[in-house]
Amino acid sequence: MKVLMFGWEFPPHISGGLGTACYGLTKGMSKIKELDIVFVVPKTYGDEEHNTIKLMGANNTKITQVKEQIEEFKQKHKYLEVSATLIPYNDPEKQYTFRSKDLTEKKRFLNISSEGKIDFSGNYGENLIEEIYKYAYVASAISLENDHDVIHAHDWLAYPAGIAAKDVSGKPLVIHVHATEFDRSDGSVNSKVFDLEKMGMDAADQIITVSNRTRQIVIDKYGQNPDKVTTVYNAVDSLNLQEKKETPKGVKEKIVTFLGRITFQKGPEYFVEAAYKVLPKSDNVRFVMAGSGDMLEKMIDRVAQLGIADKFHFTGFLRGKDVYKMFHLSDVYVMPSVSEPFGISALEAMQSNVPTIISKQSGVSEILNYVAKLDYWDIDAIADTIYGIISYDTLPIMFKECGRAEVDDLKWENSALNVYDVYKKAVEASNHLINAF
Amino acid sequence: MKALCFCFQVHQALRLRQYRFFDIGNEHYYYDDYTNENIIRKLADTCYLPANAVLLDLLIALKGKFKISFSISGLALDQFELYAPEVIESFQKLATTGYVEFLSETDSHSLVSLKNKAEFIKQIETHSQRIEDLFGQKPQVFKNTELIYSDSIGETIAELGFHGILAEGAQHILKWKSPNYLYCNSISPKLKVLMRNCKFSNDIAWGFNFDGGLTTERFVANLNQLDEKEQIVNIFLNYETIGGYQSKETGIFDFLRYLPETVIRDSEFKFAKVSEIVSNYQAVSKIQIPVPIACVDKEQDLSPLLGNHIQNEALNKLYELNASIVKINDARLNKDWRFLQASDHFYFMCTKPFTNNNIHNNPFSSPYEAFINYMNILSDFKICLKEKDIPKITSTSES
Missing domain, CATH: 3.20.110.20 (7-stranded beta/alpha barrel)
Known part of the structure; x- marks a missing residue:
């Protein structure tokens, strides 16, 4: 079975969990002999892993522009013509305008280089909508040139590309929901993003969600037929030995860590309040908030106001090696997410032998047993559990050993098999439909 | 005259x-x-x-x-x-x-x-x-x-x-x-x-x-x-x-x-x-001046130096260490102690709008960055103080 997959980012050029998940899943799928995958991203940099996956950059695809084709494409994708401000998923510090010159100026052709290629920034930049739009255009060209049996699009940025590809080839479309607008926003849903998401789901033959929690949102809020929504849990890549290298621990105290974007979705304020409850009870603890985001300054202010800044540290945004360094130094990892479709970072923490506390409001809580699962708002319970783990030796030992074993069982190969099942369902259904005519 | x-x-x-x-x-x-x-x-x-x-x-x-x-x-x-x-x-x-x-x-x-x-x-x-x-x-x-x-x-x-x-x-x-x-x-x-x-x-x-x-x-x-x-x-x-x-x-x-x-x-x-x-x-x-005045900005008070939570927290945490400094009296630590007290560190944490902070060659892009950096240093300084403190305690307990 040939799969044409559309994503937005691919390691090492990632800014969040989406790229990591796409990479792990695709690698797992490459182990299934029957599957032949082409993974398309807006931009390739040349330093991505090519051994197991056929990676294709939309920026390297030659397109021919025929006026009629472009007009037809524009006609079909009129829904992209908007002008609004949007907060991106992976980079909440930036706002970008939902605006496109190619759309608003009614130009007849897209800007291309002398080689006939469209330039993509490949990030979550200012002209995101333009990128989505161009990506979708190139996707239709790619769909025409690459024979495939099923189309698979990851998250809303790639939905238009999936839809465009399906328009051309008529092959079944599988949409993979890694997050919804309801997770990202604190109730103030951006209707434009919602529309794009719903459009993708409506056009899809099958929908994959990363947890039952997300599946329920897709069914309830986006009005999807439960029969076409399947949950496939994420997994985690086994840890590279090199990344486990020792880092000297400069402080004697136990370290309790929050690591993630410091935004409403991740519940950083509950971590701060829990820290304030633990600190008077124990001299032997420091708290670390790693990451950055639109709530960082508010959190710093709150920590200063509570007078705990000598025991509560901020690291700023951590990348690559530093993330593992941070896990390595940690004695407890806390993920108090208010709404978390999945939460791969909890798996990464457990892999690094860090006892982990997660909120019940995370997708990953559906599959884990050897973690503490609490309500994100229950700061007393969070404080209690932190205190227990740092004070009584048996708890961390159990969490570490059993948690590690539990996470090691979560393999991308298994997720890949589940995705394969969804493909089969999608292809069967569409064949059935064709035969019916 | x-x-x-x-x-x-x-x-x-x-x-x-x-x-x-x-x-x-x-x-x-x-x-x-x-x-x-x-x-x-x-x-x-x-x-x-x-x-x-x-x-x-x-x-x-x-x-x-x-x-x-x-x-x-x-x-x-x-x-x-x-x-x-x-x-x-x-x-x-x-x-x-x-x-x-x-x-x-x-x-x-x-x-x-x-x-x-x-x-x-x-x-x-x-x-x-x-x-x-x-x-x-x-x-x-x-x-x-x-x-x-x-x-x-x-x-x-x-x-x-x-x-x-x-x-x-x-x-x-x-x-x-x-x-x-x-x-x-x-x-x-x-x-x-x-x-x-x-x-x-x-x-x-x-x-x-x-x-x-x-x-x-x-x-x-x-x-x-x-x-x-x-x-x-x-x-x-x-x-x-x-x-x-x-x-x-x-x-x-x-x-x-x-x-x-x-x-x-x-x-x-x-x-x-x-x-x-x-x-x-x-x-x-x-x-009569019961409340301190200062010459930093137009308000002529302490607000650019101690006007927000982070400045007050940093200054409080700094002077909490005063007693240990006096007790330990270590040459290198005394030097750091002098340098860490400079008012500039607190001015760099000023969050007031329109404060002309860059004429002082402020190295930080935000007051919060200044605060994080300062508190990290202060934490290390505190660890150094603690390390010096231990031998004295044990020696007194032995005698």
């Missing part, structure tokens, strides 16, 4: 290096030597050395008709000693003319006056001794960091035997009163209070930026417009104004060169050192 008093503040922040969470407990050096050296070298060449040269010529040529006062912070002296010793020599040359006075300060240019009396006194004594060793005169008048002044700070200063103190001519304190008189402390009336004339000071500090800006003639004309009874005009400026904030191209050096002549020729004003004003004039009244 009317007196014109020029007093220059010489201070440069000692900038901290980028210090990450991972460094805590592992790295014990906190300073950005490269930047500090660069800034001091640059200012030595554009400001301190050329300005001192102009002043030296004037002092010699005018033979006592021109006088000037300096307040040089301990941190500035430290950095001159490290990176530009010739600046100290040039100040010493000024001192030998006899027409230059050096004021007392807190050695670390700190906010200690608001926090700890014993440490405050210690820092003043350290600084006075340094000034005496370098310039051969014992300071008679005190100038606090950023001109921070309150009744109780004045009381402490009076106890130490100083005769005068400098203060900001804060509008909300003076109201209808004029800064152009000598006042005295409301608790210890023998301590005279010199109020900064904000208008005349700021005219020089910021008056060169546009065409038709300040000239010596215009400056003297303004002086002559003052009421007949107003006796003294105190002009307190950052020395970096000359050639630093106001570059050579603005004409600031020419202004400096011709100002004394113009004042002497066209007005009744005579130049005076701060201690001359203190001894030659009577205080007109007590001035």
